[in-house]
Amino acid sequence: MRPRAVPYLLALPAWLWLGVFFVLPLCGMLSVSLMTGDLLSGFTQTFHLGTYAEAVQRYRVQLLRSLLYGGSATLVCLVIGYPVAYWIAFHAGRSRGGYLLLLLLPFFVSFVLRTVAWQFVLADDGVVLGTLKDAGLLPEGARVLNSAPAVVFGLAYAFLPFMVLPIYAVLDRMDRRLVEAARDLYAGRAAAFLRVVLPYSLPGVSAGVLMTFVPASSDYVNAAVLGGPGTTMIGNVIQTQFLVNNAYPTAAALTFTLMAVLLLGILGYALAAGTERMAGGRG
Amino acid sequence: MATTTDPAAGARTAGTASDGDGPAIELEGVAKTYRAGRSTVTAVRHLDLAVAPGEYFAVVGPSGCGKTTTLRMIGGFEEPTAGTVRLAGRDVTGVPPDRRDVNTVFQSYALFPHMSVADNVAFGLRRRRVPAAEVRRRVGDMLDLVELTGVASRRPGRLSGGQQQRVALARALVNRPGALLLDEPLGALDPLLRQAMRAELKRLQREVGATFVHVTHDQGEALAMADRLAVMAGGRVRQTGAPAEVYERPADRFVAGFVGAANLLTGTVRTSAGGDGYAAVDLDGGQRVRAATAAGPGARIDLTVRPEKIRIAAAGTEGPDGGANLLRGTVRDAVYQGPATHYTVLVAGAGAAEPVELVVHRQNSAAAGPALRVGAEVRLTWPPEHSHVLGPA
Numbered sequence: 001m002r003p004r005a006v007p008y009l010l011a012l013p014a015w016l017w018l019g020v021f022f023v024l025p026l027c028g029m030l031s032v033s034l035m036t037g038d039l040l041s042g043f044t045q046t047f048h049l050g051t052y053a054e055a056v057q058r059y060r061v062q063l064l065r066s067l068l069y070g071g072s073a074t075l076v077c078l079v080i081g082y083p084v085a086y087w088i089a090f091h092a093g094r095s096r097g098g099y100l101l102l103l104l105l106p107f108f109v110s111f112v113l114r115t116v117a118w119q120f121v122l123a124d125d126g127v128v129l130g131t132l133k134d135a136g137l138l139p140e141g142a143r144v145l146n147s148a149p150a151v152v153f154g155l156a157y158a159f160l161p162f163m164v165l166p167i168y169a170v171l172d173r174m175d176r177r178l179v180e181a182a183r184d185l186y187a188g189r190a191a192a193f194l195r196v197v198l199p200y201s202l203p204g205v206s207a208g209v210l211m212t213f214v215p216a217s218s219d220y221v222n223a224a225v226l227g228g229p230g231t232t233m234i235g236n237v238i239q240t241q242f243l244v245n246n247a248y249p250t251a252a253a254l255t256f257t258l259m260a261v262l263l264l265g266i267l268g269y270a271l272a273a274g275t276e277r278m279a280g281g282r283g
Numbered sequence: 284m285a286t287t288t289d290p291a292a293g294a295r296t297a298g299t300a301s302d303g304d305g306p307a308i309e310l311e312g313v314a315k316t317y318r319a320g321r322s323t324v325t326a327v328r329h330l331d332l333a334v335a336p337g338e339y340f341a342v343v344g345p346s347g348c349g350k351t352t353t354l355r356m357i358g359g360f361e362e363p364t365a366g367t368v369r370l371a372g373r374d375v376t377g378v379p380p381d382r383r384d385v386n387t388v389f390q391s392y393a394l395f396p397h398m399s400v401a402d403n404v405a406f407g408l409r410r411r412r413v414p415a416a417e418v419r420r421r422v423g424d425m426l427d428l429v430e431l432t433g434v435a436s437r438r439p440g441r442l443s444g445g446q447q448q449r450v451a452l453a454r455a456l457v458n459r460p461g462a463l464l465l466d467e468p469l470g471a472l473d474p475l476l477r478q479a480m481r482a483e484l485k486r487l488q489r490e491v492g493a494t495f496v497h498v499t500h501d502q503g504e505a506l507a508m509a510d511r512l513a514v515m516a517g518g519r520v521r522q523t524g525a526p527a528e529v530y531e532r533p534a535d536r537f538v539a540g541f542v543g544a545a546n547l548l549t550g551t552v553r554t555s556a557g558g559d560g561y562a563a564v565d566l567d568g569g570q571r572v573r574a575a576t577a578a579g580p581g582a583r584i585d586l587t588v589r590p591e592k593i594r595i596a597a598a599g600t601e602g603p604d605g606g607a608n609l610l611r612g613t614v615r616d617a618v619y620q621g622p623a624t625h626y627t628v629l630v631a632g633a634g635a636a637e638p639v640e641l642v643v644h645r646q647n648s649a650a651a652g653p654a655l656r657v658g659a660e661v662r663l664t665w666p667p668e669h670s671h672v673l674g675p676a
């Protein structure tokens with residue numbers, strides 16, 4: 001009996017799961033991205049790297065737009081989510097659990113359904129715009145749907161809890177005496193927040209930014225439902241290439257490109273956030 | 284900003300100017316009731332306290348008696364529901380903590396985990412816009428004083444408990460506050476370190492000459508460290524005084540029992556005090572002792588005798604008792620403690636009332652006789668001035 005082997009054995013199911021459902025498909029996808037051919041004559045492995053260059057060249061705009069929308073949605077989530085997390089952690093008292101539940105309640109409904117609900121709410125003659133137009137507060141031609149802001153706010157709405165929860169988790173376990181110590185050492189309310197609470201919560205912010213940015217950048221539902229032809233994101237392109245055009249190599253190549261870009265982004269961000277947290281310590 | 288004068292002085296606000304010999308801290312009729320939903324907890328009932336400048340003042344009492352609440356009202360973290368808090372003569376009731384010239388050493392230290400030790404210590408000075416060069420100098424000096432220069436660039440999380448405690452002290456003291464508030468500052472340390480830190484704290488206080496208010500539930504700590512101390516119970520101060528005063532002449536049963544060990548005796552005055560000032564008292568156990576009291580015959584009184592004030596000797600080794608109180612009894616228990624042996628003696632009573640047990644500490648000094656065994660017949664004597672009569676409990 002070698003006790004050291006036990007943790008590895010216990011982790012075996014997880015490794016198997018990852019292997020079967022993540023690594024294998026990933027390898028398959030990588031292989032597909034290097035194939036040439038079409039649906040009728042079949043695909044053959046030719047290790048053709050040109051698909052990547054072609055795909056990136058053709059869908060550069062959508063790729064950049066995805067990062068822009070994902071980044072904007074992340075920013076909106078941060079601006080809305082931080083105060084929410086702060087308020088629940090510091091001021092909600094014993095009803096904290098209740099507020100967290102309220103925050104998560106919409107997410108018991110399917111993702112697509114929620115997005116469709118927004119489509120209904122924001123429709124050109126829907127509840128909001130229709131009423132405003134009837135009241136003469138908006139011109140007849142005003143619309144929200146099919147615009148970039150609609151997609152960005154849809155994304156922000158969809159991923160808000162991913163921002164709130166990590167920040168809340170950090171703030172909730174923060175010793176309240178730290179704020180008192182800052183006040184005791186001549187920091188006003190604002191200085192205590194900026195010098196102590198904010199730097200302390202940065203790990204939560206980092207986690208929240210990653211957990212929002214990654215799924216928001218690769219999302220396609222919001223762009224499909226709330227956006228229009230001018231707001232296509234890379235996720236929509238991949239979906240179309242896979243399911244409509246059956247251009248499997250192109251779709252696979254785009255998938256890998258997106259993954260690589262996000263991984264690089266995460267890496268760069270982690271490095272930047274790491275050094276920034278240290279810089280935050282300079283009183 | 285002009286650097287010819289101490290810029291910190293300009294930033295100092297409520298309660299800095301020392302106005303003569305007035306108290307550094309003064310609480311007048313202070314009370315605090317916490318509201319938690321529909322129920323309320325009165326943590327502090329009615330508190331009058333005055334701490335002199337430069338004094339090492341201890342507040343001691345059992346857990347839950349309102350010590351932390353009292354300290355937090357001085358620091359500005361809680362507002363009293365009644366009464367006035369004054370710092371150096373100025374009413375600071377309602378003034379937030381950042382505008383009070385006191386600093387706190389929190390029970391859990393509350394060091395900023397994301398900053399180095401040096402940045403923790405510099406925090407207060409930077410908030411008061413002290414020039415960078417002066418911050419560096421004062422932080423350096425302070426770290427020297429608490430012997431932490433070697434760990435200045437480390438994060439507090441990597442330090443030992445004793446080191447963290449000294450960082451907390453340095454972070455507060457570097458601001459040269461009018462008073463330093465310490466909440467159970469030694470509570471989180473292991474016993475050996477706690478002993479060492481008692482001396483260290485006293486040294487620091489002497490060197491910086493600041494007013495210290497030290498809150499503790501440990502009466503030994505309060506006696507050993509304080510110039511003066513206040514004994515609290517149930518949200519009130521029971522007695523204030525120098526350690527010897529509180530120990531030798533406790534105001535009531537509570538103080539007598541809480542500060543050190545005490546033999547508590549109850550009796551009735553038989554004859555009022557004569558020319559020597561001592562009245563004869565019949566204890567409820569039937570014994571008769573003498574004690575200084577102004578009470579007349581028939582009055583019920585409580586009195587205490589500290590265990591180390593009583594001489595214990597084997598029966599038969601009669602010596603001159605010179606007007607001392609004399610009781611005879613039997614050793615029920617003997618506990619060897621190293622420097623001293625603690626005896627429990629059952630005192631023979633004349634009446635049928637409950638028997639009286641007295642605790643006696645005898646130094647195991649060179650002059651001490653042979654150890655007394657359980658069951659030995661003994662005689663207990665003490666001078667009547669050590670029969671201390673208590674006020675109403």
Ligand SMILES: Nc1ncnc2c1ncn2[C@@H]1O[C@H](COP(=O)(O)OP(=O)(O)O)[C@@H](O)[C@H]1O
Nearest residue numbers: 317319324326345346347348349350351352353
């Ligand atoms: N924030 C608070 N809310 C409600 N009750 C409190 C609060 N702080 C302290 N108390 C209560 O007030 C009493 C005194 O507490 P405290 O001042 O912490 O005593 P000590 O420091 O002497 O142990 C206790 O009964 C405690 O439960």
Ligand SMILES: [Mg+2]
Nearest residue numbers: 350351352467
């Ligand atoms: Mg306490």
